[in-house]
Amino acid sequence: MNTSYAIGLDIGGTHITAGVINKTEMKIVDSSIYKESFDSNLPVNHVMDIWKRVIDTAIENSKVENITGIAVCMPGPFDYEKGICWIKDQSKYEHFYGLNVRELLLESLNFPENFPVLFENDAVCFGKGEVFKQQENLSKKVMAVTLGTGLGACFIDKGVSINSGSSVPADGEIYNLPYKEGIAEDYVSARGLLADYKSLTNIDLNNGLELYNLALQGDQMALKAFETMGEDLAEVVIPWIKNFAADHIIIGGKIANARELFLPLFNKKIKESDLDIVVSISTDNEIAALLGAVSFLCD
Structure with a gap:
């Protein structure tokens, strides 16, 4: 059997991680993983230069030559079928609104126009990747949540992503659910944390790491x-x-690394609600996201 490889990209508001995935075995070529932090509000050509450098480095490190596709996990709002970015007023990708990211990627990498490039929601990729990592979840209902510059979510029933119907919110998204004086993401995200700290202290911090x-x-x-x-x-x-009726909720994203600071209060609320659900924190969000993204190329 010929082994097939694809590039997996996990792109957030402040980072990009690239890895080469063995699609035949659904495993990452360990040597290929490469990541950089960056400011997504830089001009488009600067951002694309960073992405190209990261992708080229991952391919070079992998020693793989026959790359057959690119799978990108990207935050929304985003037209995942057409590859068009609709992110606006979210403190990230301010210059990408309305642009075709598929075309930008192919042009930057000098790949042919018909080269397969697939986009999927970052939280959905994370959730599917976690299911691949924990095979027992293939028989369960899983809700996955990502905490970072934004608030992502996905709902997976026996390995299938569910984004419509009465059992899940519209498009499977929770970031835009009405909450308190705004929407959920205003409170559950890096900017929510920083805004809350400022309301308590009147001090502006630069980022979540400082907090x-x-x-x-x-x-x-x-x-x-x-x-x-x-x-x-x-x-x-x-x-x-x-x-x-989820059996398992998995929390990932950069803020999940601060689990010891928010998880006790989260678990307390869950217990008070008499929910019988397993709560877990992902130990390698980016690996899960890369695997999940490439899994859609295999579907």
Whole structure:
């Protein structure tokens, strides 16, 4: 059997990770993983230069020559079928609104126009990848949530992503659900954490890492911000855990690395709701996302 390879890309508001995936065995070529942090609000040509460098490095490190496709997990709003970015007013990709990212990628990489490029929601990729990693989830209903610059989610029933019907929110998205004085993502995200900390202290921080470090140092207001986010996350997901009848909720994304700061309050709310559900934190979000993205190329 000939082995087939594809490039998996996990693209967020502040990072890009690339890896070459063995599609035949659904395994990552370990040597290929390469990532960079970057500012997605840079001009488009600067962002594309960064993406090209990361992709070229991953391919070079893999020593693989027969790449047959690219699978990209990308935050929304995004037209995943056409490859058009509709992200607006989310503090990321401010110059990409309305642009065809498929065309930009192929032009940047000097690949032919008909080269297979597939896009999928980053949270959906993460969820599918986690199901691949934990085979027992292939027989269960899983809700996956990603916490980072935004709030992502997906609902997977026996390995199949569900984004329509009465059991899940519209398009399987929770970031835009009405919550408090705005939408869920206003409170459960990096910007939500920073806004909450500012409301408590009147101090502007640059990013979530600064807040995390303050919390580790015992800053009570930083700790309070994370605890509040844990409660808010629970309030947002509990109705949909019940509606979907989920067996397992998996939390990923960069903020999941701060699990010790928000998970106790999240779990407390879950317990108070009398939900019988397994709660787990992903240990390698990016690997899951890359596997999940490429799985759609295999479907």
